[in-house]
Amino acid sequence: MIEIRSVSRRYPGAEILKDISFKLEKGESLSIIGPSGCGKTTILYMIAGLIPASSGIISLNGREIKEPHSQTAFILQDYGLLPWKTVIENVSLGMKIKKYPREKASAVSERILKDLGIYSHKDKYPATLSGGEKQRVAIARALSTEPEILLMDEPFSSLDTLTREKLQQTIYEIHEKRSLTLITVTHSIEEAVFLGDTILVMNGKPGRVISTVSNSSRRKKDFRNSKEFYSICSTIREMIGNI
Amino acid sequence: MKQKIPFINIFVSLSVIFVLWKIASAAAASAILPSPEDVLIAFIAEAQKSIFWTHFGISAWRVCASIFLSWIIAFPLGTILGYSPFLDRIFSPVVYMAYPVPKMVLLPVVVLLFGLGDLSKIILITLILFFQILVAVRDGVRSVSPKYYDSVRSMGGSVSDIFRHVVIPAALPHSFTAVRISTGTAISVLFFAESFATSSGLGYLIMDAWARADYIMIFVGITGMSLMGLALFIIFSLLEKKLCSWNYTMENEKSHERGLIGKTVTYSKMIKLSHTIFALPFAMSGLVLALKEHTVTLQMVLWIIIAMIGARSAAMGFNRIADADIDAENSEICLLLSFPLLLFLFFYSYTKRFTWLAHIYLGFAIGLAPVAVWIAIAGVPELSVIILSLILMTHIAGFDILYSCQDVDFDKEKNLFSIPARFGVKKAFFISALLHIITVALIIALYFTAGFGVYYFIFTAVIAVLYVIEHKIVNPDDISNINIAFFHINSIISVTVFFAVLTGYLTGK
Numbered sequence: 056m057i058e059i060r061s062v063s064r065r066y067p068g069a070e071i072l073k074d075i076s077f078k079l080e081k082g083e084s085l086s087i088i089g090p091s092g093c094g095k096t097t098i099l100y101m102i103a104g105l106i107p108a109s110s111g112i113i114s115l116n117g118r119e120i121k122e123p124h125s126q127t128a129f130i131l132q133d134y135g136l137l138p139w140k141t142v143i144e145n146v147s148l149g150m151k152i153k154k155y156p157r158e159k160a161s162a163v164s165e166r167i168l169k170d171l172g173i174y175s176h177k178d179k180y181p182a183t184l185s186g187g188e189k190q191r192v193a194i195a196r197a198l199s200t201e202p203e204i205l206l207m208d209e210p211f212s213s214l215d216t217l218t219r220e221k222l223q224q225t226i227y228e229i230h231e232k233r234s235l236t237l238i239t240v241t242h243s244i245e246e247a248v249f250l251g252d253t254i255l256v257m258n259g260k261p262g263r264v265i266s267t268v269s270n271s272s273r274r275k276k277d278f279r280n281s282k283e284f285y286s287i288c289s290t291i292r293e294m295i296g297n298i
Numbered sequence: 299m300k301q302k303i304p305f306i307n308i309f310v311s312l313s314v315i316f317v318l319w320k321i322a323s324a325a326a327a328s329a330i331l332p333s334p335e336d337v338l339i340a341f342i343a344e345a346q347k348s349i350f351w352t353h354f355g356i357s358a359w360r361v362c363a364s365i366f367l368s369w370i371i372a373f374p375l376g377t378i379l380g381y382s383p384f385l386d387r388i389f390s391p392v393v394y395m396a397y398p399v400p401k402m403v404l405l406p407v408v409v410l411l412f413g414l415g416d417l418s419k420i421i422l423i424t425l426i427l428f429f430q431i432l433v434a435v436r437d438g439v440r441s442v443s444p445k446y447y448d449s450v451r452s453m454g455g456s457v458s459d460i461f462r463h464v465v466i467p468a469a470l471p472h473s474f475t476a477v478r479i480s481t482g483t484a485i486s487v488l489f490f491a492e493s494f495a496t497s498s499g500l501g502y503l504i505m506d507a508w509a510r511a512d513y514i515m516i517f518v519g520i521t522g523m524s525l526m527g528l529a530l531f532i533i534f535s536l537l538e539k540k541l542c543s544w545n546y547t548m549e550n551e552k553s554h555e556r557g558l559i560g561k562t563v564t565y566s567k568m569i570k571l572s573h574t575i576f577a578l579p580f581a582m583s584g585l586v587l588a589l590k591e592h593t594v595t596l597q598m599v600l601w602i603i604i605a606m607i608g609a610r611s612a613a614m615g616f617n618r619i620a621d622a623d624i625d626a627e628n629s630e631i632c633l634l635l636s637f638p639l640l641l642f643l644f645f646y647s648y649t650k651r652f653t654w655l656a657h658i659y660l661g662f663a664i665g666l667a668p669v670a671v672w673i674a675i676a677g678v679p680e681l682s683v684i685i686l687s688l689i690l691m692t693h694i695a696g697f698d699i700l701y702s703c704q705d706v707d708f709d710k711e712k713n714l715f716s717i718p719a720r721f722g723v724k725k726a727f728f729i730s731a732l733l734h735i736i737t738v739a740l741i742i743a744l745y746f747t748a749g750f751g752v753y754y755f756i757f758t759a760v761i762a763v764l765y766v767i768e769h770k771i772v773n774p775d776d777i778s779n780i781n782i783a784f785f786h787i788n789s790i791i792s793v794t795v796f797f798a799v800l801t802g803y804l805t806g807k
Contacts, residue, residue, distance in 0.1 A: 135449030139467035149453040180544045
């Protein structure tokens with residue numbers, strides 16, 4: 056579904072990414088992990104169609120991505136919620152831009168807010184919410200237009216452990232239920248392993264993929280407490296430690 | 299509850315103004331400064347006549363039309379310049395060239411081009427407000443975090459979506475702030491425009507009353523203009539709260555602590571500049587001294603106030619010189635008065651780098667104000683006015699030493715010179731007290747050189763007591779009391795000196 060073929064990204068005087076390639080089928084989940092500055096976020100921006108690749112091809116269903124695509128939703132780092140819009144206005148924004156009828160937009164927003172347990176905050180401004188609540192709003196906004204692909208940039212990095220695991224579980228369930236194609240950029244090893252069918256380990260400046268770890272036992276029951284979970288985590292920890 | 303606080307504040311401020319005005323008019327005992335109740339009665343009487351409201355309405359129309367016109371042009375332009383670095387690069391130089399030009403001097407040209415009617419006044423005010431709003435909006439949009447753009451673009455948003463959902467809401471509060479701040483400017487310019495070749499508006503009302511020596515009517519007009527300014531200010535504040543409500547949701551939860559921190563930071567930054575405010579009553583005292591042998595017109599009084607305020611704003615402008623924030627609306631006399639003062643003030647920040655006498659220097663720089671006033675009006679300074687300057691100098695140097703006790707660690711670390719850093723906090727307190735004893739001695743000396751009436755000593759005694767209180771509330775072991783209360787005592791002393799001189803003059807020979 057998504058194919059990245061020998062993609063590089065350069066700015067004048069700096070090379071961010073070099074020769075990145077991977078493929079992702081519909082309904083699959085990919086985690087990208089690596090140290091800060093290795094270009095993980097840049098990959099997401101390119102898939103979202105916000106910035107072009109300097110060379111190589113990024114394609115979706117065989118067509119090159121040149122601009123933001125209506126099937127893609129992107130949750131930016133620090134959520135990207137507009138401070139001057141209330142929770143429900145933020146959630147309906149994507150639908151408003153895509154010209155959904157007003158009644159449909161408000162019905163969808165209310166349903167999603169209820170699903171995510173933040174309906175009671177619908178008329179508040181983001182500044183008054185906690186980190187976890189903001190992240191739920193961002194997820195609600197991303198899902199409102201029923202995308203096929205969800206991109207998340209360090210979605211839970213500023214949350215406390217309890218909230219983070221709860222939201223990881225929420226995303227896990229949403230991914231299963233809607234058969235989304237999911238790409239998560241993170242620097243938490245546990246998060247990468249919990250959410251990714253495949254885990255790309257990146258490093259370097261310019262950034263390169265140093266290893267692709269397959270995580271086939273991920274969808275087993277109670278994976279987070281299983282032996283496999285810990286063994287994959289320590290494999291990846293070792294890889295990153297050796298960098 | 300929260301809603302009511304501003305009104306209580308307004309009420310308190312009004313009462314303070316009323317009381318001070320009453321004291322001043324009682325002390326002056328002259329028709330030029332009528333008592334506030336006379337003005338209030340006259341105002342209420344006028345307010346029942348349609349002619350007053352005609353003038354009021356015409357002035358209000360001119361100001362509101364100008365504000366609306368400048369906003370409707372500057373806001374879209376500012377958002378575009380803020381959003382597009384390309385266009386900004388093209389137009390910025392034009393804005394930077396035009397912004398500091400004193401637009402007020404264009405009055406004759408504007409009148410020639412657009413006639414004597416409303417249009418020329420509206421255009422003049424618009425010219426001035428336009429740039430303030432433009433720059434505020436552009437800078438506001440520039441500071442928008444790119445993540446909001448990315449966020450809207452990733453949803454498939456076009457440029458018009460970005461403007462609608464990001465740029466315009468982000469720019470709105472900035473434009474409101476600019477409009478609110480420029481209300482005062484707008485009304486000042488309006489007065490200026492209405493004082494010239496016109497027969498309507500509150501400005502005309504004031505100038506006409508002046509020509510007829512109807513002092514009460516002058517103050518009725520001033521009251522009318524002030525009320526208009528206040529009303530506009532409140533309207534814009536309410537509009538901002540309504541249209542930019544997201545900026546106020548945090549208020550209940552977090553503004554309390556944030557407000558406190560913010561206050562202390564700006565407070566300590568502004569303090570040196572705040573010293574200049576103490577010079578105004580002294581400049582006025584210099585004026586009173588000059589009364590004895592020279593004629594002083596109301597115009598001179600006005601210009602001196604403008605000069606002092608101009609010097610202050612310009613000094614603050616120096617701080618933000620990169621922003622080119624000096625709107626030079628000052629006339630020539632203003633510049634003549636304030637410019638040398640400014641040079642001295644400007645030099646102050648450097649003196650701290652090489653001598654602990656910096657406090658004395660600061661006192662000297664600000665202390666020049668009365669002598670400057672004298673020179674502007676009467677020429678060669680007399681002994682009395684020199685003594686007055688020395689009073690101001692020792693007054694300021696004395697408390698500047700106390701203030702710098704707070705910065706003693708910083709100064710030591712940065713190798714800056716100050717009396718506390720050089721001699722220690724205890725000795726600094728002693729030196730400060732000594733300086734203020736000299737201040738009081740000089741105030742007593744002024745009695746003899748100026749030939750004041752004996753009532754002068756009532757105020758002298760008050761000043762002496764205030765100094766004692768000031769030095770009692772701070773002590774070398776705990777300098778945390780050098781706070782706003784302390785600041786207030788200093789301003790009360792300055793004002794008391796003015797009343798002392800005024801009383802001394804009025805009751806003297």
